Amino acid sequence: MDRITMAARLMIVSDLDHTMVDHHDPENISLLRFNALWESNYRHDSLLVFSTGRSPTLYKQLRKEKPMLTPDIAIMSVGTEITYGSSMLPDDGWVEFLNQKWDRKIITEETSKFSELTLQAETEQRPHKVSFYVDKTKAQIVMKELSDCLEKRGLDVKIIYSGGMDLDILPQGAGKGQALAYLLKKFKTEGKPPINTLVCGDSGNDAELFSIPEVYGVMVSNAQEELLQWHAENAKGNPNIIHAKERCAAGIIEAIGRFKLGSNTSPRDCADFMEYKLDIVNPCYEVVNFYLFYERWRRGEIDNCETYIASLKASCDPSANFVLPSGVEKTLHECLHTMKGYHGDQKGKRFRVWVDRVLSTPIGSNTWLLKFDKWELSGDGRYCCVTTGKISAKGSNPSEGCSWVNLQQKWLEGFEMKDDSTWFF
Ligand code: GLC
Ligand code: MG
Numbered sequence: 001m002d003r004i005t006m007a008a009r010l011m012i013v014s015d016l017d018h019t020m021v022d023h024h025d026p027e028n029i030s031l032l033r034f035n036a037l038w039e040s041n042y043r044h045d046s047l048l049v050f051s052t053g054r055s056p057t058l059y060k061q062l063r064k065e066k067p068m069l070t071p072d073i074a075i076m077s078v079g080t081e082i083t084y085g086s087s088m089l090p091d092d093g094w095v096e097f098l099n100q101k102w103d104r105k106i107i108t109e110e111t112s113k114f115s116e117l118t119l120q121a122e123t124e125q126r127p128h129k130v131s132f133y134v135d136k137t138k139a140q141i142v143m144k145e146l147s148d149c150l151e152k153r154g155l156d157v158k159i160i161y162s163g164g165m166d167l168d169i170l171p172q173g174a175g176k177g178q179a180l181a182y183l184l185k186k187f188k189t190e191g192k193p194p195i196n197t198l199v200c201g202d203s204g205n206d207a208e209l210f211s212i213p214e215v216y217g218v219m220v221s222n223a224q225e226e227l228l229q230w231h232a233e234n235a236k237g238n239p240n241i242i243h244a245k246e247r248c249a250a251g252i253i254e255a256i257g258r259f260k261l262g263s264n265t266s267p268r269d270c271a272d273f274m275e276y277k278l279d280i281v282n283p284c285y286e287v288v289n290f291y292l293f294y295e296r297w298r299r300g301e302i303d304n305c306e307t308y309i310a311s312l313k314a315s316c317d318p319s320a321n322f323v324l325p326s327g328v329e330k331t332l333h334e335c336l337h338t339m340k341g342y343h344g345d346q347k348g349k350r351f352r353v354w355v356d357r358v359l360s361t362p363i364g365s366n367t368w369l370l371k372f373d374k375w376e377l378s379g380d381g382r383y384c385c386v387t388t389g390k391i392s393a394k395g396s397n398p399s400e401g402c403s404w405v406n407l408q409q410k411w412l413e414g415f416e417m418k419d420d421s422t423w424f425f
Contacts, residue, residue: 015203017053078170
């Protein structure tokens with residue numbers, strides 16, 4: 001969190017299931033498009049917040065299944081748990097606040113009287129969240145009766161219905177909206193409220209996000225009836241909330257464009273990597289673009305043409321060396337030569353590459369240190385290298401491009417490739 005010392009240019013607060021993550025797209029196209037856009041254009045001065053109904057257990061599971069970025073903040077269990085950074089440090093202040101007027105035991109007692117309620121998995125029962133399944137046709141009546149029961153027992157709770165099946169009981173002060181309000185207040189106190197905030201969701205537990213003042217909001221095209229209905233009844237006249245034409249993460253990108261919150265061109269939307277020209281030197285973009293090229297090269301989606309390799313060679317210092325995760329040292333030119341032989345070797349296969357947590361630090365007027373996680377999905381294997389490197393601008397004009405000075409990689413624990421003798425980049 002200390003990474004951003006000034007107010008964030010854009011804070012995206014997004015739900016995961018059926019919003020950031022499209023469970024109907026096994027190729028994860030829109031998620032990968034979003035990732036490339038975020039890492040090349042926003043990571044350095046903006047904040048990514050995931051706000052999910054999932055418990056930490058199911059959230060971590062989803063991160064293993066899908067090519068997801070590391071958010072700056074994770075709000076889990078329907079706004080009852082807030083953690084920071086990749087080490088997921090909990091916000092203890094939030095826990096303390098939620099303890100008021102909350103008694104899990106009474107809730108368990110009262111809910112057991114309702115035969116319509118089926119308890120969800122043990123992992124989804126959290127200190128400030130009790131969750132059930134309930135049939136769509138019975139949801140409204142059960143919610144009303146339950147709410148009366150709990151009120152009689154002196155509890156002040158919030159009951160939320162989502163996805164046409166999930167019923168969550170939380171402290172009144174909890175929920176995705178309240179958690180966001182808490183964060184915004186915290187940023188304001190620190191003197192750095194985000195310049196723009198965009199909330200993104202698809203289902204009932206996201207509705208609260210859209211009622212926070214001064215935020216932009218996108219309901220993705222595939223949003224659930226319950227959210228659309230909430231919107232029709234509560235926020236219809238608000239021009240800052242849209243129902244996107246596109247599904248999931250593509251709907252988020254669409255909203256960035258429609259609200260003019262910054263660039264909405266993902267590097268993945270540019271067919272020819274050599275055509276895209278920048279008006280400033282952006283080392284993060286260089287990283288994203290190189291690995292995109294690498295993916296397309298191995299998938300055989302770009303021509304096997306000498307001009308590409310020559311152009312890449314021109315963007316590496318001839319003496320630039322690369323320490324591979326195995327510890328072997330090569331020159332970057334040697335590695336590019338190796339890559340040449342791998343054109344199309346992943347054609348028709350499940351092969352994707354993305355970068356996460358791209359960080360560039362200037363060290364001098366035209367040189368930057370870079371640090372990022374390079375992920376590779378290959379068949380059923382998933383590999384990650386923590387990568388560091390140095391890059392320099394070739395001249396004072398950004399159109400002259402950049403030149404890699406060196407690169408080093410180390411396996412991220414748990415994501416090593418057993419036989420890494422053929423690994424490159
Ligand atoms: C996620 C959680 C579940 C919750 C639902 C709706 O699916 O795992 O416990 O009920 O979101 O908030
Ligand atoms: Mg959702």
